[in-house]
Amino acid sequence: MNAPVTDLVDVPGDEPAPLLELVDVRASYGPIEVLHGVNLALQPGSVVALLGPNGGGKTTTLRVCSGVLPVEHGELRVAGRVVNGVDAAALARLGVCTIPEGRGIFPNLTVRENLWVATGTGVSLKDLEAVAYERFPILGKRRGQLAGSMSGGEQQMLALSRALGTDPTVLLLDELSMGLAPRIVTEMYDIVGRLVDDGLSILVAEQFARAVLPIATSAALMLQGRVVRVGDPADIEHELSTSYLGG
Numbered sequence: 272m273n274a275p276v277t278d279l280v281d282v283p284g285d286e287p288a289p290l291l292e293l294v295d296v297r298a299s300y301g302p303i304e305v306l307h308g309v310n311l312a313l314q315p316g317s318v319v320a321l322l323g324p325n326g327g328g329k330t331t332t333l334r335v336c337s338g339v340l341p342v343e344h345g346e347l348r349v350a351g352r353v354v355n356g357v358d359a360a361a362l363a364r365l366g367v368c369t370i371p372e373g374r375g376i377f378p379n380l381t382v383r384e385n386l387w388v389a390t391g392t393g394v395s396l397k398d399l400e401a402v403a404y405e406r407f408p409i410l411g412k413r414r415g416q417l418a419g420s421m422s423g424g425e426q427q428m429l430a431l432s433r434a435l436g437t438d439p440t441v442l443l444l445d446e447l448s449m450g451l452a453p454r455i456v457t458e459m460y461d462i463v464g465r466l467v468d469d470g471l472s473i474l475v476a477e478q479f480a481r482a483v484l485p486i487a488t489s490a491a492l493m494l495q496g497r498v499v500r501v502g503d504p505a506d507i508e509h510e511l512s513t514s515y516l517g518g
C-alpha cells in the first residue's frame with residue numbers, strides 16, 4: 272500500500288517489477304521474423320539461463336535486451352519502464368550491460384587499451400584498472416599485452432572487467448563457454464556466480480546448459496523464436512538433453 276507508482280509502470284499486481292522483462296516481443300532481421308512473441312523476466316538477484324539448441328533465438332533475444340535490435344511488437348521493460356526504441360548506449364546508462372557472443376574485445380589492443388575503451392561510459396581508466404586487476408590479478412600482469420594473444424579465459428576475464436567497470440545492474444552474457452576448455456568454463460561461471468552476491472542480476476544464454484546450471488536460479492527453454500518453458504534449471508536441462516539434443 273501507498274507504494275510510489277511511476278506513470279510508466281505497466282505491470283499487474285503488487286509485485287515489484289522485474290529488472291528486465293520482455294513481453295510478447297517480436298523482432299526480425301530484415302524481412303525475416305526471428306522472435307515470435309518472447310516472454311521473459313529477470314528478477315533482482317537472479318541468474319536466468321536462456322537455454323536451447325542453436326538457432327533458437329537466444330542471441331537475438333539478448334540483442335533486443337541490449338538495444339541493438341529493435342522491438343517490432345510487444346515491450347522491452349527495464350525496472351517496469353517500457354524502453355522500446357531506447358538505444359544501446361542509453362540502456363547501458365540504465366544499467367544494462369552486455370558481453371556479446373565472441374566477447375567483443377579488441378584483439379589488436381592491449382589489455383589496458385581495451386579497458387580504456389570502457390571509459391566512454393564515464394569511469395576513469397584508473398578505476399577500471401584497479402577493479403579489473405584486483406578481481407583478476409593475471410590481467411594486471413598482462414596489462415601491456417595484446418588482448419588477442421591471451422588465452423580464451425583471460426580474454427573472457429577482460430570482457431567481464433570491461434563490462435563491470437560500468438557498474439551495471441543487469442549483465443547479459445552470450446555463450447560464455449564458447450572456445451573455452453571445460454575447466455575454464457567452470458572457473459568463469461564460478462566468477463559470474465559471485466557477481467550476483469555483489470548485487471548483479473544476470474541473463475545468460477548458453478547452448479551447453481550444464482556449464483551454467485550450478486549458478487542458475489531459473490532456466491528458460493528457447494525453441495524457434497519462443498520461450499516455451501521456464502522452470503527449475505535441472506528440469507529444463509533434463510528436458511533439453513532428452514528431447515532436443517538427442518540424449
Ligand SMILES: Nc1ncnc2c1ncn2[C@@H]1O[C@H](COP(=O)(O)OP(=O)(O)O)[C@@H](O)[C@H]1O
Binds near residue numbers: 300327330331
Ligand atoms: N544477422 C542475422 N541475419 C539474419 N538472420 C539471422 C542473423 N542472426 C541470426 N539469424 C537467424 O535468427 C535465428 C536465431 O538465431 P540466434 O538468435 O543466433 O540463435 P541462437 O543464439 O539461439 O543460436 C536463426 O534462424 C538464425 O539463422
Ligand SMILES: [Mg+2]
Binds near residue numbers: 329372446
Ligand atoms: Mg547464439
